[in-house]
Amino acid sequence: MNDFKALSEAVNKGDNKTALVEVQKSLDAGSSAEEILNKGLITAMNEVGDKFSKGLIFVPQMLRSAKTMQECTNLLQPFFQEGDITSKGKVLIGTVKGDLHDIGKNLVSMMLEGAGFTITDLGVDIPPEKFVEKTKEVKPDIIGLSALLSTTMPAMAQTIEALQKAGLRDQVKIIIGGAPVTEKYAQQINADSYAPDAGSAVNKAKALLGIS
Amino acid sequence: MKSSEVPGFRPRLKVLNREQVLAIHSAALEILEKTGFKMEHPGALRMLLNAGCKVSGQDWVRLPVKLVEDALRSAPRQIDLYDQKGNKTMPLVNGNYFYGTGSDATFTVDIETGQRRRSTLKDAANFARLIDGLENMDFAMSMSNPVDAPIEDIYVYVFAEMIKNTNKPIVCIADSGRDIAKIYQIACQVVGSEEALQQKPFILNYSEAISPLRFPENVMERLIFCAEKKIPVCLPSGSNAGGGAPITLAGAMALGIAENLIGLVVHQLAGKGSPFLFGPNVSTLDMKSTIVSYGCPEWSLTQAALADMRDELYGLPIWAYAGATDAKLMDAQAGAEAMFSIVTAMLSRANLIHDVGFLEYGSTSSLEMVTMANELVAMSRFFTAGITVNEETMALEAIERVATGAPGSIFLMDDHTFEHFMQAQFLPKLLDRSRYDSWEQSGSFDLYKRCNIEAKRILSEQQVEPKSTEVLKGIEQILQMR
Ligand code: B12
Numbered sequence: 001m002n003d004f005k006a007l008s009e010a011v012n013k014g015d016n017k018t019a020l021v022e023v024q025k026s027l028d029a030g031s032s033a034e035e036i037l038n039k040g041l042i043t044a045m046n047e048v049g050d051k052f053s054k055g056l057i058f059v060p061q062m063l064r065s066a067k068t069m070q071e072c073t074n075l076l077q078p079f080f081q082e083g084d085i086t087s088k089g090k091v092l093i094g095t096v097k098g099d100l101h102d103i104g105k106n107l108v109s110m111m112l113e114g115a116g117f118t119i120t121d122l123g124v125d126i127p128p129e130k131f132v133e134k135t136k137e138v139k140p141d142i143i144g145l146s147a148l149l150s151t152t153m154p155a156m157a158q159t160i161e162a163l164q165k166a167g168l169r170d171q172v173k174i175i176i177g178g179a180p181v182t183e184k185y186a187q188q189i190n191a192d193s194y195a196p197d198a199g200s201a202v203n204k205a206k207a208l209l210g211i212s
Numbered sequence: 213m214k215s216s217e218v219p220g221f222r223p224r225l226k227v228l229n230r231e232q233v234l235a236i237h238s239a240a241l242e243i244l245e246k247t248g249f250k251m252e253h254p255g256a257l258r259m260l261l262n263a264g265c266k267v268s269g270q271d272w273v274r275l276p277v278k279l280v281e282d283a284l285r286s287a288p289r290q291i292d293l294y295d296q297k298g299n300k301t302m303p304l305v306n307g308n309y310f311y312g313t314g315s316d317a318t319f320t321v322d323i324e325t326g327q328r329r330r331s332t333l334k335d336a337a338n339f340a341r342l343i344d345g346l347e348n349m350d351f352a353m354s355m356s357n358p359v360d361a362p363i364e365d366i367y368v369y370v371f372a373e374m375i376k377n378t379n380k381p382i383v384c385i386a387d388s389g390r391d392i393a394k395i396y397q398i399a400c401q402v403v404g405s406e407e408a409l410q411q412k413p414f415i416l417n418y419s420e421a422i423s424p425l426r427f428p429e430n431v432m433e434r435l436i437f438c439a440e441k442k443i444p445v446c447l448p449s450g451s452n453a454g455g456g457a458p459i460t461l462a463g464a465m466a467l468g469i470a471e472n473l474i475g476l477v478v479h480q481l482a483g484k485g486s487p488f489l490f491g492p493n494v495s496t497l498d499m500k501s502t503i504v505s506y507g508c509p510e511w512s513l514t515q516a517a518l519a520d521m522r523d524e525l526y527g528l529p530i531w532a533y534a535g536a537t538d539a540k541l542m543d544a545q546a547g548a549e550a551m552f553s554i555v556t557a558m559l560s561r562a563n564l565i566h567d568v569g570f571l572e573y574g575s576t577s578s579l580e581m582v583t584m585a586n587e588l589v590a591m592s593r594f595f596t597a598g599i600t601v602n603e604e605t606m607a608l609e610a611i612e613r614v615a616t617g618a619p620g621s622i623f624l625m626d627d628h629t630f631e632h633f634m635q636a637q638f639l640p641k642l643l644d645r646s647r648y649d650s651w652e653q654s655g656s657f658d659l660y661k662r663c664n665i666e667a668k669r670i671l672s673e674q675q676v677e678p679k680s681t682e683v684l685k686g687i688e689q690i691l692q693m694r
Contacts, residue, residue: 058499060454100422103455107502150318150357151366151387179575180318180357197502 004040007072011044012051014064016071023072033079037086041069042116049115053199059107066114087118089209092134092172093144094122096155101148104178104198108144111198112205117142128155128162135168142205145191147178156181157189164190173208177201218601222307225559227513228520232462236517237525239466240473241277248274249425249474253432259481280473283480289527291444291487293351294412296379296402297677302350304489304529307561311535311554311589312351313339314567315385315418317577320356321542323667328540328576331356335577336370338671339569340377342579345674348589351381353418353566355577365691368394372687375402377676381414383566389433392417394690396441401686402679410442416489416564421449421471423456427478435475439483446489446531446564447475452504455497465514468492469521476528489564491518491531498538503573506536507549516560532562535585536570542581542660546571550585555592580663583670587642594638605636642666 007026010019026036048065051057073086080086091112095105102124109119120138122130135143143163145156156176163169175193176186186194193208195201228236251257251273261267266274293302302310320331323338339355354370361369367386374382375398386392399415400406409415419434421427431447438445451457451468458464472492479488494514496505505511515532522530534553539545550568557565567574568589569582599605610628614621623629642662644651651657657665679687 055500059502060459060499100428103497104502150316150359151363154363 004036004043007036007040008044008047011041011065011068011072012048014061014068016068019068019072020075023075027076027079032081032084033076034081034084034086037073037076037116041072045069045114045116049111049199049202062114063110066110069114088116088206088211089141090118090120090138091142091144091205092120092122092131092138092140093146094126094131095124095146095148096152096159097125097127098155099147099149099152100124101146101178104148105144105146107198108146108177108195108201111202112144115202115206117205128159131159132162132166132168135163135166135172140172141209142173142175144201144205145174145176147176147181150180153178153180153185156191160190175201175204175208216603220598220600222598223559223596224561225516225556226520227516227560228524230524232517233521233524236462236466236469237521239462240470241280243425243466243470244275244280244473245277246274247425248272249427249471251427251432251474251478253427253429253436255436256427256432256478256482259478263477263481275474275477279477283473283477284526284528286480286484287476287488287528288485289529291416291489291529292413293381293416293444294414295381296375296414298403298412300412302381302564304563309558309561309563309565310350311565311568311585312349312380312383313343313353313355313582314533314536314570314574314577315353315355315383316357317355317570317575318357319572319576321571321576321578321580323579323664323671326664328572330359331577332360333358333369333373336373337377338579339577339582340374341674341676342582342667342670343380344378344676345670346583346586348586348593349380349568349582351383351416351564351566352378353383354385355569355582365391365394367391368398368691371395371398372691375687376679376684379677381416383416383418383564385418386434388430389437392434392437394693396437396443397690398687401683401690406441413442413444413487416444416446418566419445419447420493421447421475423449423451423471424467425471425474427474432478435479436482439479439486439488442483442486444487444489445479446491447472447479448491448493448531450504451492451494453494453496453510454499455504457494459496461494461510461514461517464494465492465517468494468514469518488528489531490522490526490528491515493533494518495533503538505538506533506567506570506573507538507545507553509552512553512556515562516556519560519562529563532557532565533567534558534562534565535568535581535588536574537581538573540572540576542571542578542584542663546581547584547588547659550581551588551592554585554588555595558589558592558596579667579671580660583663583667584642584659587640591638591640591643605632 007022052062174191176191193204195204290305295301320335335356336354340352343349343352449471453464457467495511534557535550537546537549568585
């Protein structure tokens with residue numbers, strides 16, 4: 001009935017005005033919010049992500065598309081039905097204790113959001129207790145930990161231990177990242193996954209929850 | 213024969229005119245007065261309040277221009293760094309430029325295996341020793357964030373390694389007020405006393421505020437410590453275009469300068485007349501990989517612009533970077549990027565130039581890369597010295613001798629050549645100009661291999677005048693303190 005071609009194009013271009021108009025049109029034409037989200041927006045965002053990993057577009061273009069998608073999702077919000085799957089999953093993210101670097105973490109958050117995840121960003125210099133407290137409150141599917149300093153990498157391990165002690169470790173998947181962090185280190189400290197950049201963070205997050 | 217010197221010009225790079233300088237400066241002032249900044253150190257906040265700043269909310273400060281003017285007036289226009297034996301080797305002033313390494317590389321290219329691996333304390337020692345032996349490298353930084361040092365004291369441990377392996381000045385990092393105090397103690401032991409260190413400082417602390425406009429407590433703690441103890445300090449924020457700062461270079465500079473001016477004001481309030489090395493780090497965030505680049509032309513351009521602003525306006529010596537690359541190996545890209553930043557930094561007369569020898573956007577350090585850069589600095593130095601024009605160098609007599617001499621006369625055989633060739637020519641050591649056959653005979657080595665051999669030679673032969681057993685004991689005690 002609706003192939004969402006114009007919407008997809010607008011999301012690809014990051015043209016939020018046209019995208020919003022297209023979403024409204026689809027709603028008027030009787031498409032469900034869930035259908036617009038999944039077949040329109042998320043499919044388009046996947047294309048964008050794909051182009052980015054192939055080096056065909058630059059980060060600001062990708063972020064603009066993500067922002068466009070976000071605005072469209074906001075417009076759709078009131079139209080979702082009970083039981084609609086509107087989020088890929090909940091992610092709790094933060095830079096660990098002692099570390100003030102946040103540009104990489106912010107980028108990862110934005111990309112995950114663009115891919116359909118719901119994000120709670122705790123900020124920087126977050127102690128293990130705070131992660132524990134917020135995990136109880138937000139009940140995330142995934143926890144993302146960022147560290148840019150070798151000296152703060154151990155705080156990642158401490159955070160994971162604290163979650164373990166609080167009996168929360170089994171309820172979440174943990175993904176870590178940041179320049180000095182490696183796949184090996186992730187295994188060593190009992191994290192579930194590692195990603196070297198924001199693009200692969202999305203793929204890894206999806207893989208963790210078994211979605212595509 | 214008396215030679216008459218023609219007034220000389222030394223090649224010099226300018227990238228801003230006065231109007232541009234003033235426009236960027238007023239933009240910076242506008243940020244301070246209108247936008248304001250977040251000061252998370254209660255003591256610094258109090259000082260700013262008392263000095264006439266306005267505070268809104270808990271810690272959001274707006275700063276009047278007058279304070280900037282005062283600080284620019286009271287900060288010294290010359291910073292003298294000494295080596296550890298008390299010789300003034302780095303007068304940071306006017307057109308003087310000095311090169312040295314960078315700090316916390318996570319990885320190091322192993323000089324034996326060529327493999328990239330986690331950095332160790334031994335690497336900090338090796339880099340310091342190499343610096344000690346390279347004539348164009350003026351100061352040491354750690355080049356290593358070691359995996360084998362106690363985490364809470366990493367910066368004290370690398371400092372101790374540097375002290376043991378070089379007598380050149382040291383640019384040091386610290387995490388908090390606690391480790392800077394230990395580093396200070398070690399430095400005092402090396403020169404004998406606090407007064408001796410104040411009179412002839414051989415350390416400079418490299419600290420960073422956070423773009424945009426955030427001044428964390430521990431960063432300010434170090435800054436104030438240094439101001440009080442008169443330890444030279446710099447406070448570049450990471451105002452990288454597209455990341456911590458606007459993508460357009462003028463805006464990124466305005467923000468970085470505003471942040472530096474805030475640092476300067478607090479610093480001068482805490483220690484009027486204490487030495488402050490000016491200058492932000494304005495590189496770029498790469499729009500594909502999202503790395504902060506250590507080989508881009510933007511960083512070189514913004515520091516050339518800062519040099520112009522220093523000359524037109526600020527008058528304070530400046531901080532800069534060069535001799536690094538985003539390449540993962542010391543390859544052709546590494547050579548190109550290193551040379552570009554080295555020669556432009558020199559041509560714009562940046563004063564203290566760090567990060568020499570970094571690969572992989574500052575993640576990896578390479579002894580070979582530092583060794584190559586040493587030669588690139590020599591090459592740039594030759595260029596920057598310009599052309600000496602006088603009777604002797606015009607060589608009219610030699611021209612006449614050779615032109616009218618016996619058939620077959622060539623300049624190579626003339627005395628004038630013998631007398632002048634050492635100064636008149638750049639004589640490379642590592643850049644290869646040999647004829648094909650002899651290059652082949654000596655192993656067909658590329659520059660990387662030659663630098664590897666040279667670095668190993670220096671590491672094994674360099675005699676670093678050792679510290680006294682008393683000093684070494686003192687260092688051990690400080691390292692054992694918990
Ligand atoms: C900008 C910067 C700063 C800024 C940070 C501003 C900010 N708001 O973040 C400032 C100036 C404040 C700063 C301070 C310091 N820094 Co700094 N900094 C950098 C720099 C130049 C770039 C980092 C960056 O933003 N990159 C851009 C982003 C987009 O990339 P990224 O962070 O790597 O993130 C990507 C991936 O890692 C991954 N990722 C990141 N987080 C996560 C999380 C998850 C869950 C996942 C899946 C993925 C993921 O995806 C991201 C996007 O693609 C690096 C050097 C470099 N070139 O990397 C040094 C660097 C990280 N800093 C370093 C140091 C030492 C410091 C200081 C100690 C220096 C000092 N003198 O005080 C202080 C420490 C302050 C503190 N306590 O945290 C060292 C660290 C060495 C080490 N091994 O520990 C580096 C490597 C520089 C160096 N070689 O010396 N720094």
